[in-house]
Amino acid sequence: MIENKPSIAVLLGPTASGKTALGVAIAKRLGIEIVSADSIQIYRGMDIGSAKPTEEEMGGVTHHLLDVADINGPKFSAAEYQRLAREAIDLIHAQGKTPLVVGGTGLYISALTSGLDFTQTAGDEALRAQLAAAEAQRPGSLHALLQKEDPAAAARLHPHDTKRLIRALEVKRLTGGSMAADFAAGGAGECPYAPRMVGLTMPRELLYARIEQRVDAMLAQGLVAEARGIWARGYDRNLPALQALGYKQLFAHFSGACSLDEAVEAIKRETRRFAKRQLTWFRRDERIAWLDITQYSPSGLLDAACDLLQTEKEGSL
């Protein structure tokens, strides 16, 4: 009945909800370290557009999992994130502290708070390229293939969901296993930690207004120059890192596909949609204690968050 799993505190929420600042404040008060759960802040050189905290914003609090990958380096993955983050967490636990995971990438957070077990098969780029080509040539062929090789997985995937179809075929062919089993598990496997989760929320209108303001602030901070610097390196525009909000739309502008104004509008629109998807992901996790930031004063919010995140600790100490 008594679980002895080490606890982790998690602060999550959609983009522009104020996680970064609150996270630092919490870490300072509790004297702990932060583990970022952000799929874009892992990239070196993508600072303004990813809203990566500056040295000043970090306020002396140690942040893990920032700047751990290169834009054109080996393909990063959720599995890689899980490995690195667990290392960082173990290190923090070794110091007798509770790590505070802060971020908005749902899959990454789930990789730490649930039993998500990525199979031991790394991606096979050649196979992926081959499958992608087959689908491009004859749409629908991947789903038909999967139907033959792994009907259970095929039943879970839409014929248009090319990325997952490729992955399912990859898993089947390389390991003989089935993605269907993973889907069915729903991440319910063994989680090495006891997570304490707090989510930041607010009325949708306010969130959208904050997104608008933040994109404008990024532009004022030099987002265009940062993106142009990366653009100038001539990387393949299809790199995963370059699909990031802000960069992707500005690259379209640099290539002459649209005006700067149009790119900025697209960034704001796509960021809104992203926030909506984040909320969809988080909503299904009943473990999250939601704090509506409009219901608290800044210090009240900090108190409430610390309270929720610490309860477990008090109980176990």
Added chain:
RNA sequence: GCCUCGGUAGCUCAGUUGGUAGAGCAAGGGACUGAAAAUCCCUGUGUCGGUGGUUCAAGUCCACUCUGAGGCA
């Protein structure tokens, strides 16, 4: 003051010879296990400016009225 063209979904608009309305965009909901800020699926939310009239039946025809743009005086 007169004339013309508009007023239909959050926005831009379409609505055949009268049968209580539909596209794009925006938006909302959902999925998600090695690309996840990615990828994919679903959804029309409406006193058709208002009032009265003709009609079995009005977004559609008639009258009046409110309102926007333009034109003529």
